[in-house]
Amino acid sequence: MANIEALFDRYVHTVIPSKEEAVRRIKSSQEPLTVYLGIDPTGPDIHLGHSTNLLWLREWIAAGQRAVLLIGDFTAQIGDPTGKDAARASLTRAQVEENMASYLDQVHKILAPGSFHIAYNSDWLSPMTFTDVVQLASHVTVQQMIVRDMFQRRLEAGNPIHLHEFFYPLMQGYDSVALNTDAEVGGNDQFFNMMMGRELLQALKHKDKLVITTKLLEDPTTGKKIMNKSEGRYVSLRDSAHDMFGKIMAMPDSTIIPLYTYATAAPLERVTEAERRLETENPKTIKQEVAQEIVTLYHGEAAAQEARSAFESVFTKGELPKEIQTFTHVPGASLSEVIVSGFGGTTSAAKRLIQQGAVKINGEKITDWASVPQLKGGDVIQAGSHDFRKVK
């Protein structure tokens, strides 16, 4: 059996009640322990921030324990208030189902299909009656709910807190009860919800579950999350090898080590080594290494290597990318119209780009948006530093 102690070192932030207790329980149990990870299919993407949980789960499974992936198909329709200062819009059933399918595909990139179980919380949350809900709610006080910093913030700012947002932790907590689980894992931002589950499980089944929180991907210099879904800045596990590589390279240098540590499975010695190398070497080299490591995880070694050399040729050496999206050129169209049909966006935006000198045709800068370029198949249009289109 794998080293149980090491299980709580790398990706883990906190263990409740304690790491020692968790280790003790695993070792003393005849049966494998069950841990679950809950994810709400609220969007089509799982991002690198979630991958920490999955990587940890992979180790847990390798250590001979049981894992359940809990798909929050019910809770996704309510919306989690965590980290948000405004209530989130609810999703329709159809959206949720679409996202669910996409999630599983992404999870399978890290956890082998069949190595874990899958559960859906609509199985037990849907059939609950109002009576059930009231009874469940009686275990929790309003004071307990509003101590959450995010609720506090809204209270102070005078922003609305909708009553149904209180149900979210309750429902998520009930998942623990329904699964009758030994442990739950989740990002550190889910601490409150997970503790709610711990309390409910204690109250209803007198069971004491472990709460394992994982480290969040944060930029140590700013303290901000590296993956920010609401701002649209994140690396999706479904991104192509090229996109993934490029996005990682575009991250601030200060995020190199967090990414290396929490978003890859590379041996820790390599990470410490990288930390040392950062002091003397060009950080670019190390970031490339991390990017390659991450891309390999999702696309395999060959694709990662390819993405790396493509990146080097385009950005470092300024060459054209090998594969460029094509578009159909309408003869006689002005340059601004060409940009709109090739890259999308509004006419005004296209004109701006052109006037700012961001547009090149076959490497030649053109600043007159009204000019009518004579384009032929294979001509390459560039808008901005890394956006290329080819004439079909």
Add this chain to the structure above:
RNA sequence: GGGGGUGUGGUGGAGUGGUCAAUCACAACAGACUGUAAAUCUGUCGGCCGAUCGGCCUACGUAGGUUCGAAUCCUACCGCCCCCA
């Protein structure tokens, strides 16, 4: 039930009758620089049209009204916040 507030662009937040497509900050985008970035500097940042200049349309919770003219005044409605009951 009563009273007092408030609602502006992706966000925060100015603006209280014309010079407002709306100060400013953040975010975003482009350019320079670079190591791909970050930081910094410069520019852009509702849409559409016309060669810089300019013109038109849409927009300041919703619907009406007053006015030559309204984000700004009035009325109703809707949402939200606070206080009293």
